[in-house]
Amino acid sequence: MEIRDAHFPGRAPIDAYGNGGFRFANMSHLGALLCVPSGIYGWHVSGPAEFSEAAFERVFQEQVDIEVLLVGTGTDLRPLSQELKTLFREASLLADPMSTGAAIRTFNVLLSEDRAVAAALLPVD
Secondary structure (H helix, E strand, O other): OOOOOOEEOOOOOEEEEEOOEEEEOOEEEEOEEEEEOOEEEEEOOOOHHHOOOOOOHHHHHOHHHOOEEEEEOOOOOOOOOHHHHHHHHHOOOEEEEEOHHHHHHHHHHHHHOOOOEEEEEOOOO
């Protein structure tokens, strides 16, 4: 049996979150999510300490189709490092860290307005 990385090939609002995961598009996923224009991916990051250029590689690959990146940092707001802020600024991305709940609500609104939005979401219990 082949185990592949989690991927939903499209854009969809996040319907629910909690218990370490997310629900969207009649599916569920345990762990972090990365929502970019090409789809929704399982994100192999377990906490803000793992935020790095490599962790956001897919975001940088799709930067021409993204204006705003919402970073859900869990139950509490955790600021992005100066290095990441600089990288996002150089890529012309507005990166906005906030709690995961706030990021999901904002993502869903911007998505419904057909805005160029992406989200990197850490799960909450």
